Amino acid sequence: MNAETMKAIRIYKEGGPEVLVYEDVPRPTAGPGEVLLRIHVASINPADWRGQRGFPDIPEKFRPRVARPSIPGFDASGIVEAVGPGVSEFREGDAVFGMIRFPERASTYAEYTTAPVTQLARKPATIDHLQAAAIPMAGLTAWQELFDQANLQAGQTVLINGAAGGVGHFAVQLAKVRGARVIGVASGRHADFLRDLGVDQFIDYTTTPVEQAARDVDLLIDMVGGANSDRLLATLRRGGTLIPVNFNYYTPERVAEAGALVKGKRVQVNVGQLAEIARLVGEGRVCVAFETILPLAEARKAHEIAEAGHVRGKIVLRVIE
Ligand SMILES: NC(=O)c1ccc[n+]([C@@H]2O[C@H](COP(=O)([O-])OP(=O)(O)OC[C@H]3O[C@@H](n4cnc5c(N)ncnc54)[C@H](OP(=O)(O)O)[C@@H]3O)[C@@H](O)[C@H]2O)c1
Incomplete structure (x- = not known):
């Protein structure tokens, strides 16, 4: 060079x-x-x-x-x-x-x-x-979905579909820092990993239909999408918030029937949030x-x-x- x-x-x-x-x-x-x-x-x-x-x-x-x-x-x-x-x-x-x-x-x-x-x-x-x-991208997405878009509060329950991935693993930990109850959905090989990160309930999507294992969640973050995403709406309480990875995976009529509030937008750079996530990582509160x-x-x-x-x-x- x-x-x-x-x-x-x-x-x-x-x-x-x-x-x-x-x-x-x-x-x-x-x-x-x-x-x-x-x-x-x-x-x-x-x-x-x-x-x-x-x-x-x-x-x-x-x-x-x-x-x-x-x-x-x-x-x-x-x-x-x-x-x-x-x-x-x-x-x-x-x-x-x-x-x-x-x-x-x-x-x-x-x-x-x-x-x-x-x-x-x-x-x-x-x-x-x-x-x-x-x-940056994964941490900011998790932060903005949980706090800017859904205004997650301590004591609320969030279900994260795709909990082991880049966004998901930050979302699990940031939600725990906020004091929320976290349900993580991933394949079974990530069970111990996600329990170590603090999930209160783990659902292995390869063996358990998610909609049968969770109810009345305040916030559903779906980082996966795909055909048949609508079934996840059964996990939401009425008036709960859905943040889909892509709106097209959900049927507007089913979302309306579930009484779900739909949020979600493209991640934006925010240097204050970057500094805050880095501080949490440096303190060992987020890994x-x-x-x-x-x-x-x-x-x-x-x-x-x-x-x-x-x-x-x-x-x-x-x-x-
Ligand atoms: N809105 C935005 O601006 C924004 C920003 C960043 C990312 N995104 C989007 O968010 C999504 C996730 O991003 P990422 O960085 O976290 O991706 P990633 O690191 O590749 O993680 C994807 C995760 O999905 C899991 N997964 C795959 N199929 C699944 C299923 N059927 N049910 C549950 N989990 C499943 C995988 O683990 P296992 O299958 O092994 O459990 C993996 O951990 C992508 O589609 C990305 O494009 C959007």
């Missing part, structure tokens, strides 16, 4: 994980209001492998148009290498993490990226880059679980595991070994 280039993963054409190419690419420079970030760790979210496939699940006219070749990735933790014009918030050498330019332009499967200063939080010394990179930690060059393998759909916690890419 010289000063003008860097290693990165790029996609020339959408497809399976084989379209992820590890190569030398031009190194970016920070513009006004931006920093140049030396990435230590990037993390993987479903948005990354769905983007690698060209978002086939989104109707064509709503599909994001991505300029190729493109670098995937929105989450990163690293060190400020240089600051752009007008930047006073950070200086060279600061440790920062964030969710960068989501959803407009992915860029973090690389040794460097530029980032608007408004999208970065300081990494506390109490957490490492692996933990920090794992937090970050890793399905696997792979070098940047093995992004293909990381996406293969992610796409299989049974991730426990987070998959991260170590950019600096």
